[in-house]
Amino acid sequence: MSDFKAAVLQVIEPVTQVTLGSLCLDINVQETAGTIHVTLIFPFPNKGFWQRLDDVQKQRLYDAAAGKQVEVEAQHESVATLGERLPSLAKVKNVIAVSSGKGGVGKSTTAVNLALALQQEGAKVALLDADIYGPSLPLMLGCEGQTPALADGEKMMIPISTHGLVVNSVGFLVAADTATVWRGPMAAGVLQQLLRDTIWGEADYLIVDMPPGTGDIQLTLAQVAPVSAAVIVTTPQTIALADAVKGIAMFQKVDVPVAGVIENMSFHACSNCGHHDYLFGKDGGKRIADLYDVPLLGALPLDRQIGDDVDDGNPTVVAEPDSLLATIYRDTAAAMAYHVWLGQQQQADPVAIDISDD
Numbered sequence: 001m002s003d004f005k006a007a008v009l010q011v012i013e014p015v016t017q018v019t020l021g022s023l024c025l026d027i028n029v030q031e032t033a034g035t036i037h038v039t040l041i042f043p044f045p046n047k048g049f050w051q052r053l054d055d056v057q058k059q060r061l062y063d064a065a066a067g068k069q070v071e072v073e074a075q076h077e078s079v080a081t082l083g084e085r086l087p088s089l090a091k092v093k094n095v096i097a098v099s100s101g102k103g104g105v106g107k108s109t110t111a112v113n114l115a116l117a118l119q120q121e122g123a124k125v126a127l128l129d130a131d132i133y134g135p136s137l138p139l140m141l142g143c144e145g146q147t148p149a150l151a152d153g154e155k156m157m158i159p160i161s162t163h164g165l166v167v168n169s170v171g172f173l174v175a176a177d178t179a180t181v182w183r184g185p186m187a188a189g190v191l192q193q194l195l196r197d198t199i200w201g202e203a204d205y206l207i208v209d210m211p212p213g214t215g216d217i218q219l220t221l222a223q224v225a226p227v228s229a230a231v232i233v234t235t236p237q238t239i240a241l242a243d244a245v246k247g248i249a250m251f252q253k254v255d256v257p258v259a260g261v262i263e264n265m266s267f268h269a270c271s272n273c274g275h276h277d278y279l280f281g282k283d284g285g286k287r288i289a290d291l292y293d294v295p296l297l298g299a300l301p302l303d304r305q306i307g308d309d310v311d312d313g314n315p316t317v318v319a320e321p322d323s324l325l326a327t328i329y330r331d332t333a334a335a336m337a338y339h340v341w342l343g344q345q346q347q348a349d350p351v352a353i354d355i356s357d358d
């Protein structure tokens with residue numbers, strides 16, 4: 001069995017960041033009835049690890065198994081990283097701000113699909129709609145019109161449960177036209193209240209869908225919540241990229257690490273021949289990722305299905321979990337989780353990675 005474990009290590013060790021196999025906390029190999037069961041423990045959700053290996057890597061494992069069946073399961077143990085600045089976040093392990101410099105680039109659509117993709121990768125996920133002026137998560141998650149129940153002497157809100165996530169949004173609390181007239185400090189106050197007065201419970205990740213831009217809300221979040229990392233959603237257009245750059249610079253200024261860039265509406269694949277059209281330009285997201293030395297975590301196509309699914313309150317990742325689009329979202333979510341973790345390791349002392357042969 002130790003030979004097989006060595007073969008597993010040989011396969012996963014050289015795998016680059018892109019396929020997320022370069023690190024795991026532990027490996028367990030057992031054989032029952034002619035099947036070799038491999039359990040890999042990662043420090044971030046990575047359930048789809050096996051699907052992300054390429055054919056050559058898989059073949060190396062089959063070869064090492066010498067004709068036996070191989071089953072690989074990836075589990076994760078989250079490393080708790082947050083300081084306990086807000087009691088409501090005491091059991092939340094990571095807060096991730098999903099942000100964009102420019103409006104309308106698909107940040108909310110990306111945030112909900114990422115949250116659901118992280119869940120499919122094995123994480124427990126909460127979602128906060130911090131887009132105070134234009135909350136869209138209730139509609140996108142099919143729970144519009146619901147109101148959080150109150151608890152703890154009516155001081156705390158119980159978030160809405162939907163698609164396996166817990167969610168809170170100003171959209172559950174006030175009519176849409178009320179929020180649009182709030183001044184900056186008022187909106188920032190509402191965000192603080194949503195963070196502080198919601199029973200978030202246990203979560204590996206609290207994904208925060210930020211409003212576009214670099215204003216009061218972004219600064220408030222960085223000040224009151226221990227934000228683990230920000231991810232920047234952009235389209236490849238020059239104007240969106242210019243604003244995305246401002247977003248990256250702002251987070252870096254307030255000491256929030258940027259885990260990477262996600263390019264949305266990256267290309268359009270022809271439904272007849274599959275040809276990719278780069279309607280808004282090519283490789284823009286990669287260029288700013290390179291400029292700021294952060295990874296490009298993923299690139300989502302412009303696809304009518306993505307828009308239709310969130311309009312129906314049933315995001316693509318859950319509406320069509322076996323589709324290529326859902327796979328791209330899961331790969332992007334796992335890459336994000338990996339880079340959030342990696343950034344934390346670079347800031348703290350390196351963790352001991354135990355892959356000893358025992």
Ligand SMILES: Nc1ncnc2c1ncn2[C@@H]1O[C@H](COP(=O)(O)OP(=O)(O)OP(=O)(O)O)[C@@H](O)[C@H]1O
Pocket residue numbers: 100102103104105106107108109110131134136211212264265300301302303304305306307308310311
């Ligand atoms: N990859 C995509 N393919 C097709 N349509 C998309 C895609 N991403 C987002 N959309 C659509 O684009 C529109 C804007 O998306 P969304 O509301 O997520 O953007 P946003 O950046 O959060 O906007 P805002 O700045 O208003 O907060 C929506 O109608 C959404 O359905």
